[in-house]
Amino acid sequence: MLLLSGSVIIGYLLSTVYVRNMLLDKLVEDSKKILLYSLVFLSLILFGFYTYSLISQVNGFNFNTSLSLTLLTINFLFFMFMFTKPIYHLGLVLFPITVFIILITIFYRTDNAPIGFADNNLQIHILASFTSYGFLGLAGIEAVLLFRQEKKLRHVKDSSLAISLPPIEVMEKVMFDLIVIGFILLTVSLLSGAPFILGDNNFFLMQKIIFSLIAWITFAYLLFKRFSSGVRGKKAAHLTLSGITFLFIAYLGTRLFFELF
Secondary structure (H helix, E strand, C coil): CHHHHHHHHHHHHHHHHHHHHHHHCCCCCHHHHHHHHHHHHHHHHHHHHHHHHHHHHHCCECHHHHHHHHHHHHHHHHHHHCCCCCCHHHHHHHHHHHHHHHHHHHHCCCCCCCECCCCHHHHHHHHHHHHHHHHHHHHHHHHHHHHHHHHHHHCCCCCHHHHHCCCHHHHHHHHHHHHHHHHHHHHHHHHHHHHHHCCCCCHHHHHHHHHHHHHHHHHHHHHHHHHHHCCCHHHHHHHHHHHHHHHHHHHHHHHHHHHHC
């Protein structure tokens, strides 16, 4: 288990360094892109095996497995979209976060009983949930880097790495493309989960529903402002990160609280 987790950590650390070097290069050769794709793919496969081993150990879902599975979904979507969209710069933030999450799953252990595997009727809800978290998580990472680019515009003397990031217009387009897909999937997730929560007065479940709805409203408002008045820049990034925060509290925050107390 430690060997597997260590291999994943090394893979994503190397991927971080390689993405950084590619951003600093003025011209990126195809051979370098292929090497990055191969390195990210290998890290993703190892991460998948690691997440599977976590789930197998507890025979269900707890905070660790949910956190790991969420990051695995984000990394999978990142890898798939690397070939069609200019998003490989997101690895600067995504890969270190992944390493940090893996370290959490190694050193943090909970004695609480896991939530068992869902029946077939919940599969669409679970799939839509994780996929929406993946797309919106990538949008959140783009928002963080967008803040960095906004700062660069206000400070002429900035790092060469920030200068190497894509133009703000490109980053904004990628961010909103991810948000639109994630918002649609989040809507499907909420609608598909509604039949299973009606009449359930579980306190922690109600907290999850409330924060999920707040996140949905936040993203709905952001998209409305985008298409009605063309909101962009720091305001768009702020709203994106706010929505991500509410989602984190809804899905992982309440679960962590439940397991700790």
